[in-house]
Amino acid sequence: xxxxxxxxxxxxxxxxxxxxxxxxxxxxxxxxxxxxxxxxxxxxxxxxxxxxxxxxxxxxxxxxxxxxxxxxxxxxxxxxxxxxxxxxxxxxxxxxxxxxxxxxxxxxxxxxxxxxxxxxxxxxxxxxxxxxxxxxxxxxxxxxxxxxxxxxxxxxxxxxxxxxxxxxxxxxxxxxxxxxxxxxxxxxxxxxxxxxxxxxxxxxxxxxxxxxxxxxxxxxxxxxxxxxxxxxxxxxxxxxxxxxxxxxxxxxxxxxxxxxxxxxxxxxxxxxxxxxxxxxxxxxxxxxxxxxxxxxx
Amino acid sequence: xxxxxxxxxxxxxxxxxxxxxxxxxxxxxxxxxxxxxxxxxxxxxxxxxxxxxxxxxxxxxxxxxxxxxxxxxxxxxxxxxxxxxxxxxxxxxxxxxxxxxxxxxxxxxxxxxxxxxxxxxxxxxxxxxxxxxxxxxxxxxxxxxxxxxxxxxxxxxxxxxxxxxxxxxxxxxxxxxxxxxxxxxxxxxxxxxxxxxxxxxxxxxxxxxxxxxxxxxxxxxxxxxxxxxxxxxxxxxxxxxxxxxxxxxxxxxxxxxxxxxxxxxxxxxxxxxxxxxxxxxxxxxxxxxxxxxxxxx
Numbered sequence: 358x359x360x361x362x363x364x365x366x367x368x369x370x371x372x373x374x375x376x377x378x379x380x381x382x383x384x385x386x387x388x389x390x391x392x393x394x395x396x397x398x399x400x401x402x403x404x405x406x407x408x409x410x411x412x413x414x415x416x417x418x419x420x421x422x423x424x425x426x427x428x429x430x431x432x433x434x435x436x437x438x439x440x441x442x443x444x445x446x447x448x449x450x451x452x453x454x455x456x457x458x459x460x461x462x463x464x465x466x467x468x469x470x471x472x473x474x475x476x477x478x479x480x481x482x483x484x485x486x487x488x489x490x491x492x493x494x495x496x497x498x499x500x501x502x503x504x505x506x507x508x509x510x511x512x513x514x515x516x517x518x519x520x521x522x523x524x525x526x527x528x529x530x531x532x533x534x535x536x537x538x539x540x541x542x543x544x545x546x547x548x549x550x551x552x553x554x555x556x557x558x559x560x561x562x563x564x565x566x567x568x569x570x571x572x573x574x575x576x577x578x579x580x581x582x583x584x585x586x587x588x589x590x591x592x593x594x595x596x597x598x599x600x601x602x603x604x605x606x607x608x609x610x611x612x613x614x615x616x617x618x619x620x621x622x623x624x625x626x627x628x629x630x631x632x633x634x635x636x637x638x639x640x641x642x643x644x645x646x647x648x649x650x651x652x653x654x
Numbered sequence: 655x656x657x658x659x660x661x662x663x664x665x666x667x668x669x670x671x672x673x674x675x676x677x678x679x680x681x682x683x684x685x686x687x688x689x690x691x692x693x694x695x696x697x698x699x700x701x702x703x704x705x706x707x708x709x710x711x712x713x714x715x716x717x718x719x720x721x722x723x724x725x726x727x728x729x730x731x732x733x734x735x736x737x738x739x740x741x742x743x744x745x746x747x748x749x750x751x752x753x754x755x756x757x758x759x760x761x762x763x764x765x766x767x768x769x770x771x772x773x774x775x776x777x778x779x780x781x782x783x784x785x786x787x788x789x790x791x792x793x794x795x796x797x798x799x800x801x802x803x804x805x806x807x808x809x810x811x812x813x814x815x816x817x818x819x820x821x822x823x824x825x826x827x828x829x830x831x832x833x834x835x836x837x838x839x840x841x842x843x844x845x846x847x848x849x850x851x852x853x854x855x856x857x858x859x860x861x862x863x864x865x866x867x868x869x870x871x872x873x874x875x876x877x878x879x880x881x882x883x884x885x886x887x888x889x890x891x892x893x894x895x896x897x898x899x900x901x902x903x904x905x906x907x908x909x910x911x912x913x914x915x916x917x918x919x920x921x922x923x924x925x926x927x928x929x930x931x932x933x934x935x936x937x938x939x940x941x942x943x944x945x946x947x948x949x950x951x
Contacts, residue, residue, distance in 0.1 A: 367884060367917040369927045424720050426926065587664060620664040625720065630666045 360495045363388075369432035370395035373422055382487045383445035384477040389488065390418040392428050396435035396647045397498050404500035406644035407437045407492075408636065409527070411484065411508030411515035413534075414544070415462045418442055421509070424625035430636030435647025437499055439492060441484055443511065448477045458544050459551050465539075466515030467565050469552035478552060481565075485519060485526070505639035509533040509628060510590070511544070513582070517567035517601070521574060529643025531581040531635045533628050534588055537601035538568035544595050568597070568604045571613075578605065579612045581638045583631050585621025657792045660685075666729035667692035670719055679784045680742035681774040686785065687715040689725050693732035693944045694795050701797035703941035704734045704789075705933065706824070708781065708805030708812035710831075711841070712759045715739055718806070721922035727933030732944025734796055736789060738781055740808070745774045755841055756848050762836075763812030764862050766849035775849060778862075782816060782823070802936035806830040806925060807887070808841070810879070814864035814898075818871060826940025828878040828932045830925050831885055834898035835865035841892050865894070865901045868910075875902065876909045878935045880928050882918025 364375040371394040380387040397405045408431065412421055418440035421427065427438045444464035450473045453460035464480035493501040506527040508516035513535025520530035539545020540562045553561040563569040571578070584591055584598050591598075598615050605613040621627040640646040661672040668691040677684040694702045705728065709718055715737035718724065724735050741761035747770045750757035761777035790798040803824040805813035810832025817827035836842020837859045850858040860866040868875070881888055881895050888895075895912050902910040918924040937943040 366919060366921065366923050367882065367915070367927070368923045372917075373923065423922065426723055426726070429723070429726070429926070585664065618664070620669075622663060624663065626663050626665045626670065629723070629725070630664070 360491060368392065369428045371397065371428070371432055373428065375418075378491050380445075380483060380487055382479045382482045385445045385447055387445070387483070387488070388418060388442050390422045390440040391492065391496070392422070392431060392438040392440075393496070393498075394432045394435050394437060394647070397437065401498065403647055404503070405435060405437050405498055405647050406500050406503035406505070407439055408639045408644070409439045409441075409484070409504055409506045411441065411466060411506070411512030412443050413508070413510030413512050414443070415457050416443055416512075417462075420625065421628065425628040425632050427632045427636060430633040434636055434640045436636060436640060436644065439488070441488055444480060445477045450474060450476065456547075459547055463511065463548065465511060465548040465552060465565070466519060467549075467552050470557065470561060471552060471554040474552050481519075484515070485523065500644075503528055503644040505529040505643040507531045507533070507635050507639065508535070510596075510623065511536055513537070514539055514545070514567060517580070518565050518570060520580075521567060521570035522564070527643070529579065529639050531638045533583050533631070533635070534585065534591065534596055534623055535567065535582060535598065535601075536596055538566060538597040540566045540569065541600065542595045542597055568600045571601060571605045571610055572608045574605075574608065574610050577612045578610050579642045580614065581635060582613070582615040583618055583621075583627070583634075584615060585618045585623065585627050587620040588623040588627075590623050657788060665689065666725045668694060668725070668729055670725065672715075675788050677742075677780060677784055679776045679779040682742045682744055684742070684780070684785070685715060685739050687719045687737040688789065688793070689719070689728060689735040689737075690793070691729045691732050691734060691944070694734065698795065700944055701800070702732060702734050702795055702944050703797050703800035703802070704736055705936045705941070706736045706738075706781070706801055706803045708738065708763060708803070708809030709740050710805070710807030710809050711740070712754050713740055713809075714759075717922065718925065721926060722929050723926035724929045724933060727930040731933055731937045733933060733937060733941065736785075738785055741777060742774045747771060747773065753844075756844055760808065760845065762808060762845040762849065762862070763816060764846075764849050767854065767858060768849060768851040771849050778816075781812070782820065797941075800825055800941040802826040802940040804828045804830070804932050804936065805832070807893075807920065808833055810834070811836055811842070811864060814877070815862050815867060817877075818864060818867035819861070824940070826876065826936050828935045830880050830928070830932070831882065831888065831893055831920055832864065832879060832895065832898075833893055834879075835863060835894040837863045837866065838897065839892045839894055865897045868898060868902045868907055869905045871902075871905065871907050874909045875907050876939045877911065878932060879910070879912040880915055880918075880924070880931075881912060882915045882920065882924050884917040885920040885924075887920050
């Protein structure tokens with residue numbers, strides 16, 4: 358359970374920590390980043406809420422840490438940002454490095470049931486259980502009772518499905534360009550077939566599909582989704598946010614807000630532009646904030 | 655003089671353009687980026703001021719565009735940001751790719767006089783003359799009379815020296831972790847010896863050294879410099895901002911403000927944290943702004 362600190366980087370008055378730990382669920386050393394806002398260093402009695410950010414295909418914890426600018430909003434709101442990796446690494450499973458959209462860097466936030474990936478590709482358990490346990494033990498100033506979730510692309514799928522599968526676990530949810538209906542898009546079909554097998558199409562696949570899950574949601578749902586109309590993956594039908602919106606509407610679930618941002622693409626430029634809004638959404642709709650009097654920078 | 659558009663990327667309500675053109679001063683195709691803030695698309699009669707950002711060793715125009723967060727502040731102030739490349743590329747000069755701190759990616763914003771680099775390594779002329787001519791012709795909405803300058807590391811050296819060598823050309827100057835006294839640090843000595851030769855140590859070298867130039871400055875100087883105390887290159891004596899401060903003080907030049915930022919390093923995390931301040935400095939001390947009523951995002 359011990360955490361290794363690989364780097365400590367000053368950022369927006371707080372610290373971005375590059376960390377790693379030996380994970381049992383994924384059977385390898387897992388890297389992750391944690392941004393501690395300035396408020397985490399000011400009043401030890403004040404607990405800091407956490408925004409969990411799930412990354413997209415091919416990414417590590419570093420991409421969004423460098424280019425997403427969540428630290429900007431998080432530093433103002435007094436929110437920590439937890440950036441997990443996107444898959445186990447170095448398990449030496451045959452074929453895991455053959456595709457950029459499956460295997461390494463593409464864990465899809467599920468627990469694989471199909472061999473050989475069931476031997477370590479357990480990103481669902483890792484992100485929902487093991488990583489939080491490690492982080493909240495190592496950083497007692499963080500508030501385990503106030504965690505919100507967001508993510509990009511594959512990580513948007515992760516954010517929506519983890520939220521919908523675990524009512525009450527996360528205080529709010531938002532997403533950028535999420536893979537919203539993976540059972541009906543090429544990326545999702547490839548991943549779900551590879552991690553679960555074709556034979557579980559009606560069961561496991563649907564249990565990790567936001568559009569299927571929202572049909573069973575009870576009560577309102579306050580979710581913010583940003584999708585760029587210039588996003589090539591949106592145009593190619595990999596994201597299908599319309600299906601998610603339609604399913605929610607037909608199920609009578611209110612509060613799904615999809616903003617189609619004119620011309621924005623699938624890149625971190627889009628996230629940088631709107632990350633303040635998603636931090637604000639997490640603060641307002643979920644975890645609150647931790648703004649104390651300060652003038653650090 | 656024609657400009658090729660390689661990409662148009664939505665960013666903070668405006669557009670980041672990835673461009674290139676055939677440059678005569680550097681004898682090759684030069685890539686550069688230009689951020690047009692939202693105001694550039696609103697009122698054609700309103701001219702947009704420009705902040706010229708000079709990058710550091712090894713960088714292209716893309717690094718700061720992705721990680722520096724200047725678009726955040728520039729979009730609010732209605733300022734365009736021009737990101738040139740750091741050297742000619744592909745000239746096939748023997749040895750130009752042998753070092754990361756000399757040759758390709760390391761033009762040092764001088765016009766080389768020594769063979770073989772005098773055959774194209776003319777980043778001073780490129781940045782002060784050719785590129786602005788191309789840009790202001792291709793983008794008539796930009797205001798050629800309102801240009802400020804900033805930069806990072808080698809680009810901080812560029813910003814300070816171009817400003818000090820050309821009184822009145824740039825409306826304000828700032829820098830992140832600038833190489834402030836290149837004639838007295840390893841990076842600068844290697845570059846100046848390579849581009850000018852040892853025999854010009856007392857002449858050309860000093861003409862491109864901010865600490866030497868400030869000694870001859872007349873009148874006040876409103877310059878903002880941020881240096882991180884956790885910056886390893888600062889600790890190694892590559893930056894020497896103290897020498898610049900001391901020279902200014904001894905010459906009676908007022909208005910040199912160096913902020914030593916606790917724990918911050920040499921990375922773009924530092925720039926992202928303070929870029930808003932440098933955009934604000936450019937707007938307040940130099941080029942003004944172009945804020946019109948808008949609510950684009």
